[in-house]
Amino acid sequence: MIISKKTPKKEILRLGSHCEKSNHCCSFTSGFLAPDDLTRIAQFFGMKKQEVKEKYLEEVEIFNKKALRPKRDIKDKDRPYGACVFLDEKGCKIHDVKPLHCKVYTCKPFGFQLTQWFYLNYLLDTDDPEAIRQYAQFLQTNDPIPGGHLEELVPDKEKLDKILDYSILKQEREEE
Ligand code: SF4
Numbered sequence: 001m002i003i004s005k006k007t008p009k010k011e012i013l014r015l016g017s018h019c020e021k022s023n024h025c026c027s028f029t030s031g032f033l034a035p036d037d038l039t040r041i042a043q044f045f046g047m048k049k050q051e052v053k054e055k056y057l058e059e060v061e062i063f064n065k066k067a068l069r070p071k072r073d074i075k076d077k078d079r080p081y082g083a084c085v086f087l088d089e090k091g092c093k094i095h096d097v098k099p100l101h102c103k104v105y106t107c108k109p110f111g112f113q114l115t116q117w118f119y120l121n122y123l124l125d126t127d128d129p130e131a132i133r134q135y136a137q138f139l140q141t142n143d144p145i146p147g148g149h150l151e152e153l154v155p156d157k158e159k160l161d162k163i164l165d166y167s168i169l170k171q172e173r174e175e176e
Contacts, residue, residue, distance in 0.1 A: 003113040005120045005147025012117055016104035023091055024107065030070040030084035031101030033057070034122050038068065040097040056085050063123050063138075064130040069099070116145045126153045129163040136164060 003015070033041075041056075042049045058071045072082035086093045092102070100122070104114045125131045136150055144150075154160040162168045 001110060003110060003117055003145055005117060005145060005152075007117060009121075012104050012114055015108075015110065016106050016114055018106045018108050023087060025105065026084045026087040026092060026102075028081045028083070030072055030086075031099040031103075031105060032062070032118070032123065033068040034100035034118075037097070037099045041094060041099075044094055044097045063119070063125070063134050064128055065123060065125060067123060069101075112142075113145050116142070116148055120145070120148050124153075129168045132160075132163050133166075 001015075003012070038049050038052065038057075042052045045052060047055075053068065056070055057068045059066050059068055061067070071085040072080075073085065074080055074082035084092075086098070092098055101115070101118050104118055105111055106114065124135055132150070132154060135153075139150065146152075150160060150164075151157070154163065159168065
């Protein structure tokens with residue numbers, strides 16, 4: 001099975017549905033929200049989006065971008081792991097509206113490829129040089145899925161080289 005950046009979402013969700021609901025990963029971390037997720041979670045609770053953000057979500061930075069995820073019960077700041085705020089003894093309290101990242105992730109061997117699909121389609125801004133540099137660091141310890149190689153994301157080799165050697169900075173792009 002080959003999972004690539006272009007694999008349709010429907011197929012990714014099908015693969016993610018192989019989750020065995022052991023709640024193991026939810027005991028240590030939480031999934032990132034896709035843009036529509038906050039609206040659905042707010043509707044589920046009958047709350048305003050801002051209220052949901054304040055009560056249940058935390059903002060984290062990944063690939064130079066702010067992303068939302070359910071709060072984690074982190075007891076030791078030197079060990080940033082903790083159970084998701086939506087996990088209880090029966091499982092995920094918001095199962096039907098849980099974040100897209102939670103829906104696609106699974107403990108199966110291909111689970112991390114599904115996470116990479118999510119990163120590439122929802123979190124990585126290929127127009128942001130700093131995001132590309134951070135993603136390049138990520139690739140130092142992770143093999144990319146097809147469509148996730150740096151040369152595919154930034155086909156202009158000269159531009160890619162300039163991004164990676166910091167000749168192109170985000171500020172310069174913003175001033176263009
Ligand atoms: S929202 Fe649900 S599925 Fe996602 S990490 Fe939390 S408990 Fe797990």
